Amino acid sequence: MIDYDKVLSDKIRSIKPSGIRKFFDIAGTMEGVISLGVGEPDFNTPWAIRKAAIQVLERKHIIYGPNKGLAPLRNAISQTIEKKHGVKYSPDKEIIVTVGGSEAIDLALRGLLDPGDEVLVVEPCFVCYAPLVELAGGVPVSVPTRIENNFKLTLEDFRDKVTERTKLLILPFPNNPTGAVMTKEDLEPIADFLRDTNIMVLSDEIYSELTYGRKHFSIIELEGMRERTIYVNGFSKAYAMTGWRLGYVTAPEPVITQISKIHQYGIMCSPFISQNAAVEALSSCDAEVSKMVDEYNIRRRYLVGEFNRLGLTCFNPEGAFYVFPCIKSTGLSSEDFCERLLFEEKVATVPGSAFGESGEGYIRISYAYSLKHLMEAISRIEKFLKKLEAEKS
Amino acid sequence: MKDIVKILQQNARISNTALGEMLGISAEAAAAEIEKLEKSGVIKGYSVIVDDDLYDKSTVYATIELKVTPQRDCGFDDIAKTIMMYDEVESVSLMSSGAYDLAVEVKGDNLKDVAFFVSERLATIDGILSTSTHFILKKYKEKGIFIDSEEPDERGLG
Numbered sequence: 001m002i003d004y005d006k007v008l009s010d011k012i013r014s015i016k017p018s019g020i021r022k023f024f025d026i027a028g029t030m031e032g033v034i035s036l037g038v039g040e041p042d043f044n045t046p047w048a049i050r051k052a053a054i055q056v057l058e059r060k061h062i063i064y065g066p067n068k069g070l071a072p073l074r075n076a077i078s079q080t081i082e083k084k085h086g087v088k089y090s091p092d093k094e095i096i097v098t099v100g101g102s103e104a105i106d107l108a109l110r111g112l113l114d115p116g117d118e119v120l121v122v123e124p125c126f127v128c129y130a131p132l133v134e135l136a137g138g139v140p141v142s143v144p145t146r147i148e149n150n151f152k153l154t155l156e157d158f159r160d161k162v163t164e165r166t167k168l169l170i171l172p173f174p175n176n177p178t179g180a181v182m183t184k185e186d187l188e189p190i191a192d193f194l195r196d197t198n199i200m201v202l203s204d205e206i207y208s209e210l211t212y213g214r215k216h217f218s219i220i221e222l223e224g225m226r227e228r229t230i231y232v233n234g235f236s237k238a239y240a241m242t243g244w245r246l247g248y249v250t251a252p253e254p255v256i257t258q259i260s261k262i263h264q265y266g267i268m269c270s271p272f273i274s275q276n277a278a279v280e281a282l283s284s285c286d287a288e289v290s291k292m293v294d295e296y297n298i299r300r301r302y303l304v305g306e307f308n309r310l311g312l313t314c315f316n317p318e319g320a321f322y323v324f325p326c327i328k329s330t331g332l333s334s335e336d337f338c339e340r341l342l343f344e345e346k347v348a349t350v351p352g353s354a355f356g357e358s359g360e361g362y363i364r365i366s367y368a369y370s371l372k373h374l375m376e377a378i379s380r381i382e383k384f385l386k387k388l389e390a391e392k393s
Numbered sequence: 394m395k396d397i398v399k400i401l402q403q404n405a406r407i408s409n410t411a412l413g414e415m416l417g418i419s420a421e422a423a424a425a426e427i428e429k430l431e432k433s434g435v436i437k438g439y440s441v442i443v444d445d446d447l448y449d450k451s452t453v454y455a456t457i458e459l460k461v462t463p464q465r466d467c468g469f470d471d472i473a474k475t476i477m478m479y480d481e482v483e484s485v486s487l488m489s490s491g492a493y494d495l496a497v498e499v500k501g502d503n504l505k506d507v508a509f510f511v512s513e514r515l516a517t518i519d520g521i522l523s524t525s526t527h528f529i530l531k532k533y534k535e536k537g538i539f540i541d542s543e544e545p546d547e548r549g550l551g
Contacts, residue, residue, distance in 0.1 A: 038548040298396060298415045305414030368548075371403055375411065 015134060018127045019354030023338060027348040035348040035369075036377050039126075039176060041240035041321070042368045043295075045277075046288040049239060052280035053273050062272050067264045068256075069097025069248070070275045076282040077248050081231070084208075087220045089231075089250040096260050097248050097270045097278075101206045101234040103263070104249035106132050108202050108230045109168075111259035113138035117167040122153050123356030124324075126176045126204075138167070144358030147326070150315050151180035155189045168200050171219060174207035177355045177364035178324045179300075179317020184217045191222040201229045206247070207320040209238035209289055212297045214318065227252055235274075237321075238289055239281045244274040296321050299367040299374055306378045307365075310385055321368050324352065328361040330388050338363060344387070345380040397426055398435070402537060405439040442538045453501045454483070454529040457511055458493035460522040469494060472520050481510050493525065504528070 005013070020037070027033045044050075056062070068074065074091035082088050089095055098104040105128060113119070115137040121129045122143045130140035143158040145151045153171065169190075173182040194201065201219060208216040220226045234247025249259070300323065307314035307325040314325040327337045334351035341347050352359030367374060400407060400415055413423040430436040445452045461472050469487050476497055477485045483498040497515070501507035508526070516524050533541045 035546065038546075040548050042546075042548075294396070298400065301417050302411060302415040306411070309410075371400065371415070375404070375407075 011135065015131045020127060020350050022354075023342060023348050023350060027342060030342075030346065033342070033346045033348055034373060034377050034380070036365045036367075036374075037348045037350050038366055038368055039322075040242040040368060041237065041292065042370065043240040043292050045240050045244070046281070046285050048284050048288075049241065049277045049281045053277040056273050056276040060276070064269050065272045065275065067269055068092075068095065068260055069270060070272075070279070073097055073275050073279050073282075076279050077250070080282050081220075081250065084216075085218045085221050087218075087226055090253070093253045094256050095248060095250045096256060096263055097246065097275060098234075098263065099245045099247070099267055099270050100236060101204065101232050101247035102128055103267065104232040104234070104247045105129065105202065105204060106136075107249060107259040107262050108232070108251075108255075109133055109136040109138065110262050111255065112136075112168055112200060112230075116165060118163060118165040120158050120161060120166060120169040120199075121356075122158075122170060122172060124151070124175070124177055124352060124359035124362075125170070125172045125355055127354060129170050129172070139165075141166070142356055142358075144356065145178075145180070146358070147315060151175060151178040151324070152182055152186050153190065154186075155193050159193065162197070162199070166197075166199055168202055169194070170202045170204065172204045174205075174211055174216065174319025176207065176320050177322050177350070177352065177359065177362075179320045179322045181211055181214070181216065181317075181319040182219075183214070184221070187217065187219050187222060191219060191225050194228060195224045199228070201225070202232065203229050204232045206232065206234050207237050208233060210293060210296060210321060211319040212293070212300060216319070230255060235278050235281055239278075239285060240292065241274075241278070241281065244271070244277065246270055246274045246278050296367060299369075299371060302371065303365060303367055303374065303378075310378075310382055312385075321366055323365045323367065324359075324362050325365065326362050330385070331392075332388075334360055334363055341381065341384055345384040347377050347380050347384075394426070394430065394435070397423070397430070401427075401436070442535050442540070444540050445532075451503055453504050453507050454532070455499050455501075455507050455511070456527045456529065457497045457499060457515065458488075458525040458527070459495040459497060459515065460492075460524075461494045462520045462522060463494075464520060472518065475518055476515065479510075479514060481507075481514075493523075 024037060027035060074095045077095055078089050078091040109132050113136040117138045118141050119133045119138050120143050121140045122145060133140040141161050143161060145153055145157055173180060203219050205218060220229050220231055230249060230251040232249050235241040235244060303323045304314050304316055307323065311329055312325040312327055314323055317323055327334060330337060334353050338349050338351045341349060350364040352362030352364060396416055400412060409420040409424045413420040416423060461469060463469050464471050473485050473495060476482055481499050481501055483500050486496045488494060488496050499507055499510060501510060511524055511526050515521060
C-alpha cells in the first residue's frame with residue numbers, strides 16, 4: 001500500500017481547507033435550507049457578453065491565444081483603468097489576463113516571495129491570502145482591522161508589525177467579508193508611510209464596481225504608489241461572470257516580466273472564449289453594471305436596517321455585497337451561532353472567524369440573493385433570536 | 394419612484410418598515426410615497442399571482458387575437474372598451490403586429506365556457522373581423538414571478 005502521508009508535501013498537508021466550505025457542505029445535506037452564504041452574483045451575465053461568446057463559438061477557431069491575454073482585451077483593460085483612475089498601464093508590458101482574480105493574487109505572491117518573507121494580511125479578509133502566502137514560502141502576518149474604524153485599515157493597525165522581512169501589504173478593499181471601503185483620505189497616511197519603504201502593495205480591487213454612495217478610489221492614484229502596487233481586478237463580481245474565470249493583474253513592467261513566467265508555464269493563457277466576451281463587458285456594459293448595483297443597494301439598505309432592528313448591530317458597509325452584523329450580544333461564538341442557525345432555522349451563513357480571528361463575533365451575510373429570499377431569511381433569523389432570548393431568561 | 398414600484402412589483406405586501414429600509418427612508422415616508430403613487434394613478438391596484446394547478450385545476454386561460462375595423466374618431470379604443478367590460482376578460486392590449494390588432498386574455502371555468510364566450514360574445518361585436526383563439530397549456534412565469542418551480546441555486550463556492 002502506498003503511504004500518501006509520505007507522498008504529499010508537508011506544506012500542502014499543513015494548509016487548512018477553506019472555512020467557508022464547512023457550512024456549505026453541511027447545508028448541502030439538509031432539506032429546506034436557505035443560504036445567505038455565497039460570494040457570487042445572483043444575476044446572470046449580461047446578454048451582450050453572452051452573445052459575444054456565442055459569436056466567438058460560431059465564427060472563430062478556439063485557440064490558446066497569447067500568454068498575457070488577447071491584445072484587444074489588454075487594450076480595453078488599460079483604457080478602463082486609465083478612465084477610472086487616471087493611471088496608465090502599457091497593454092503590452094504591464095498587464096496579464098489571468099484565470100480569475102485568484103490566479104492574479106497567486107502570481108503576485110509567488111513572484112515576490114522568498115522563503116521567510118513576511119506579508120501583511122489585512123483581516124478580516126477573503127480566505128485565500130494566508131494559504132497562498134504560505135504556499136509561496138512566505139509568512140502571513142495578520143493585521144486585524146477594527147469595528148471602531150468601520151473595518152478600514154489604519155497605519156496604526158500595521159506600523160508595529162513591519163519588520164525587515166516585510167515585503168508586501170495585501171490591501172483587500174472593498175472588503176469581503178466586511179463590505180468596508182477605503183477612501184482617498186483613508187489611504188493617504190498609508191501611502192505616506194509606504195513611500196519610504198521597499199514594501200509593495202497587493203491591492204485586490206475585485207469589488208471595485210460594487211460601491212454604494214461613492215465611487216471607488218484606488219491606491220494607485222496616489223503619488224508614488226503606482227510603482228509599488230500590484231493591482232488585481234477581474235470580471236466575476238462586477239459583470240456577474242464568475243464561471244468565466246477571468247481576472248487581470250497590472251503592475252510595473254519589471255514585476256509583470258517576472259510573474260508572467262509563472263502564468264506562462266503554469267496556466268499558459270486564460271480561456272479564449274471568456275476573453276473575447278470580456279472585451280464586450282468593458283466596452284458596452286456600464287449600464288448593466290449600474291442596474292445591478294442599484295439592486296444590490298436596495299438589498300443592502302434593507303439588511304442593515306433589519307439587523308439593527310433585530311439588535312445585531314450592523315455597521316453600514318459601503319462596498320461589495322456583504323453585510324457583517326455583530327452577534328456578540330447573543331453570547332455565542334460566531335461558529336456556534338452559525339451552526340445553531342443552520343440546524344435550528346435552516347439558514348446558512350458564514351462565521352466571521354472564517355475570515356481571520358478579528359472576524360470573531362460577526363457573521364457574513366451575502367446579499368447576492370433576491371429580496372424575497374432575503375426577507376424569508378430575516379424572518380427565520382428573527383425567530384432564532386427570539387428563541388435565544390427566551391433561553392436566556 | 395422607480396425603486397419603490399420595482400420593489401412593490403416583486404412583493405406588494407411588503408411592510409412599510411421593510412420598504413422604508415430598502416429605500417433609505419422612514420416607514421411613514423414610504424407609506425406617504427405609496428399613497429402619492431396611488432392617488433396620482435401610477436399604481437392602479439394590487440393583485441395576487443396564483444398557481445392554478447394548486448388552486449383550481451379546471452381554470453382555463455386563452456389568448457385571443459382579434460382583427461378589428463378601427464372606427465372613425467376613436468380608432469380601436471371603443472371596441473377595446475366594450476371588450477374590457479366583460480368579467481371573463483383579464484387583459485386587453487393593442488398590438489403593433491400586422492396580423493391582428495387586439496390581444497385579449499380570457500379566463501374561464503372550463504374549455505367550453507371560453508369557447509362559448511369567444512364565439513357568442515366576442516365574435517359578434519360589431520367591427521370584429523376575425524378571432525383566433527390560443528389556449529394556454531401551462532404558465533411558467535407571470536408578472537416576473539415564477540409559477541413553475543425556480544431553478545435550484547447551484548452556487549456555493551466563493
